[in-house]
Amino acid sequence: MYVVLIYDIEVDDNGAKASRNIFKICKKYLTHVQKSVFEGDITPALLQQLKLELNKHIRENRDSVIIFKSREERWMQKEFWGKEDDKTSNFF
Amino acid sequence: MYVVLIYDIEVDDNGAKASRNIFKICKKYLTHVQKSVFEGDITPALLQQLKLELNKHIRENRDSVIIFKSREERWMQKEFWGKEDDKTSNFF
Numbered sequence: 001m002y003v004v005l006i007y008d009i010e011v012d013d014n015g016a017k018a019s020r021n022i023f024k025i026c027k028k029y030l031t032h033v034q035k036s037v038f039e040g041d042i043t044p045a046l047l048q049q050l051k052l053e054l055n056k057h058i059r060e061n062r063d064s065v066i067i068f069k070s071r072e073e074r075w076m077q078k079e080f081w082g083k084e085d086d087k088t089s090n091f092f
Numbered sequence: 093m094y095v096v097l098i099y100d101i102e103v104d105d106n107g108a109k110a111s112r113n114i115f116k117i118c119k120k121y122l123t124h125v126q127k128s129v130f131e132g133d134i135t136p137a138l139l140q141q142l143k144l145e146l147n148k149h150i151r152e153n154r155d156s157v158i159i160f161k162s163r164e165e166r167w168m169q170k171e172f173w174g175k176e177d178d179k180t181s182n183f184f
Contacts, residue, residue, distance in 0.1 A: 004160055006098060008127045010175075034158055035100045051173070064174040066126055068096055068160065075167045081143070082156040083102075 002073040003047065005030060005038045007054075010062035021057045025050065041073065094165040095139065097122060097130045099146075102154035113149045117142065133165065 005026060009019040023036075029050045030038035042050070047067075058065060070076040097118060101111040115124075121142045122130035134142070139159075150157060162168040 004096065006126065006129050008129075034098065034156055037098050037100075037158065055173075058174045060174050062175060064126055064172065066129065067171040067173075069169045069171065070162060070167050075162050077161045079159040079161065080156065081147070081159075082150045082152050083154060 001044065001047075002041055002070045002076055003030070003039065004033075004068040004076070005065065006068075007036045007058075007065045008063060009036070010059070012062070014059075015062075018057045018059065018063065022054060025053045025057070039078075093136065093139075094133055094162045094168055095122070095131065096125075096160040096168070097157065098159075099128045099150075099157045100155060101128070102151070104154065106151075107154075110149045110151065110155065114146060114155075117145045117149070131170075 007019075007022055007026070009015050009022060019036075023032075026032070026038045029042055029046060030040035033039050054065060068076070099111075099114055099118070101107050101114060111128075115128075118124070118130045121134055121138060122132035125131050146157065160168070
C-alpha cells in the first residue's frame, strides 16, 4: 500500500530530540518529501513495525502523526508548488 | 476529488504573515487537520481557484505546497496517533 505520513511534534524541551528520532525512524521506512512529510510504498507488517518504533517517541498528549493510506500510488497523485526538495515528485 | 494539502512556509521576516494568509485561504476551501495540513473534497475548478489565491503568498524559492489528490475519499484512508485536533478523522 502507498502511504503519506505527516507528523507534528510539539516544540518544547524534549521536542527537538523527539523530532530527530522520529525523522530518523521514518527515513528507514519511507521517502522524505518535505519537512515533516514522508511517503512511500510499505507493507502492512512494516507499517506496524514503524508504528511500534515511533510509539516510543510520540508523546500522546503533545505530538500527533497522521497517515493517509491508499492501496496504490497511482490513486494518490502528487503535485508540488514552490521550493521542491524531493526527487520523487511527479507533476501533473 | 479528495485532496490533502500540506504547506511548508520558511520561517523568516515575512514567513509568519505568509503563513497566516495561507492558513486563512486554505480554511476557505478545505478542513484543517493538523498544523499545516488540510484535507477535503474539492472540484478541479475550486482547486485551481485555491492555487491562484495561494500563489499570491507562496514565495517560490522559500515555501512549498504539496497536494495529494485522490479521486475519492474512500481511496485515502486516514489514521491518527497521538494528540488529535481534527473532528473529521476516521480511525481504521
